[in-house]
Amino acid sequence: MMAGTSVAVVGGGLGGLAAACVAASRGHDVTLYDKNAWIGGKAAVLHEGGFRFDMGPTILTVPRVLERIFAESGRSVHDYMDLRRLDPQWRCFFDDGSRIDLMENVATMAAEMDRFAPGQGAGEGYRRFLALSEHLHGVSEKFFFWKPVQDLFDTIDIRANLNPGTLRDVLSLRMHASVAGTIRGKVRDARLAQMLDHFVQYVGSSPYGAPAVLCAIAHMQTADGVWYPMGGTRAVAEGLMKLAGDLGATLKADSEVEGVAIENGAVKGVRVGGAVVPYDRVISNMDAVRTYRELVGGEVGRTYEKRNFEPACSGVVLYLGLNKRYDHLAHHDFVFSRDPEEEFDAIYRKGEPAPDPTAYLAAPSSTDPSVAPEGGEALYVLVHTPYLRPHHDWSQMLPAYRQKILDKLKRTAGMPDIEERIVVERHLTPADIHSRYKVLNGAIYGLASHGRIMGAFKPGNRSREVRGLYLAGGAAHPGPGMPMVMMSGWIAADALDRDASGTAEDLKAAS
Known part of the structure; x- marks a missing residue:
């Protein structure tokens, strides 16, 4: 490695923290900047009235990503955080009043699906779906994960890999098919298909528009489990912060990077407080499009913005402190819409809030009693909405949509008295998420x-x-969701390290 390589990480979300840890593990001199008063990005925490809420992501899957990040420095993630496996993984509430739990064990789940939808071969369909999902996961590990990828040319060396095996792998990605179509080809019951659709909600996309390769998420969750870090998702950020500090990285909150200093097409540093701080390399954990538009700027930024990337969905989050918990809720719950096509059409095609939305609930007190006063619940409610449109004024839209969400929980989730139980309430809207x-x-x-x-x-x-x-975070490869965001940080730091040491197999992308 080149001696004295200095690295600035812009943004202290989970991707930026992972990148800082890996780069520091490889011996680089790392400084991380974040504009907020806290480090951790969306993995923030809200304390109020004796309740503790995770403000951002709440479902942790694929813990081996964290294990690999900590192993870079010969450490164990389990020395930094207490991870608890959850089963059932989700509890599902449907509009017709039926319920089913998503269980980790495939045989148990298949049998339960046959009981839930008798005579439809649902269990066998689920097994066939998971077999396909496992294959797609394997292809993803081979071509997409743990490497810096932007397009097909980054995944496959045509001259070296154009062989029958590679061609079979590429064709098996089912590039002609969507997630929703693939699921419904295996599982005919509409409710069970709706449940399986929601694996793709980890990446904020419509199952009707997302490519079938994303069905791989189902096997990743089934094989590796769903986990809860005691103390909440904030414990993941704090564990990574501690690791970064142990490795000598400097973490600077309340320090907004205003731009990347560039000379002759190469990074020279970052602009902070109106001055340029020199760095050899920069990893941006800021949104990729906004990185080019706001940090790089100029002709490069304008050209990049013309690529017309489509934002994923946004959401309304309600943080509800309840004076009495609901014993029929699991740790994670989905309260499904009456019609998934209507819901996704509204959000992703029409760009309007769904008339009858799906609500995701996190009710962690059964796993972690410290989140609420005794007998209470720190209920997290997330409903996906369109990304911000110019005519959306959430200061005006929120009151009515909040009531629509609560009415949905009363009607479908068996929570008729929820408004009487609320003693603390806060929220985030798409406008809040954009600025925060x-x-x-x-x-x-x-x-x-x-x-x-x-x-x-x-x-x-x-x-x-x-x-x-280099880019890390949900808007960079391999995409959103906690494990993928942290993997993006590992990939960015690994690419940086290879470039710094001159060992990258293909440096043309960096020249």
Whole structure:
């Protein structure tokens, strides 16, 4: 490695923290900047009235990503955080009053699906779906994960890999098919298909527009489990912060990076407080499109913005402190819409809040009693909405939509007295998310994964436009969701390290 390589990480979300840890583990001199008063990005925490709420992501899957990040420095993630496996993974409430739990064990789940929808072969269909999902996961591990990818040319060396095995893998990605179509080809019951659709909600996209390769998420969750870090998702950010500090990285909150200093197409530093602080390389954990538009700027920024990336969905989050918990809720719950096509059409095509939305609930007190006063609940409610449109004024829209959400919980989730139980209430709207996290148009999950062929691709982790610039986070490869965001940080730091040491197999992307 080149001696004295200095690295600035812009943004202290989970992707930026992962990048800082890996770069520091490899011996680089790392400084992380975040504009907010806290480090951790969306993995923030709200304390009020004796309740503790995770403000952002709440479902942790694929813990081996965290394990690999900590292993870079010979450490164990389990020395930094207490992870608890959850089963059932979700509890599902449907509009017709039926319920089913998503269980980790495939045989148990298949048998339960046959009981739930008798005579339809649902269990066998689920097994066939998971077999396909496992295959797609394997192909993703081979071609997409743990490497800086922007398009097909980054995944496959045509001259070296154009062989029958590779061709079979590429064809098996089912580039002609959507997630929804693939699921319904295996599982005919509309309710069970709706449940399986929601794996793709981890990436904030419509199952009707997302490519079938994203069905791989189902196997990733089934094989690796759903986990809860005691103390909430904030414990993941704090564990990464401690690791970064142990490795000598400097973390600076309340320090907004105003731009990336560039000379002759290469990074020279970052602008902070009106002055340029020199760095050899920069990793941006800010939204990829906003990185080019606001930090890089100039002709490069204008050209990049013309690519017309589609933001993923946004959301309304209600943080409800309840004086009495609901014993029939699991840790994670989905309260499904009456009609998924109507719901996704409203959000992703019409760009309007769904008339009858799906609500995701996190009710963590059964796992972690410290989140609420005794007998209470720190209830997290997330409803996906369109990304911000010019005519959306959420200061005016929120009251009516809040009531629509609460009415949905009363009607479908068995919570008729929820308003009487609320003693603490706070919220985030798409407008709040846009300003708080510097994401594109309030999108929670970065960029949408729509398009049968290119929907799985995001902006690459090694910039092709600026030498020495790298991208991490939900709007960079491999995309959103906690494990993928942290993997993006690992990839960005690994690409940086390879470039710094001159060991990258293909440096043309950085030249």
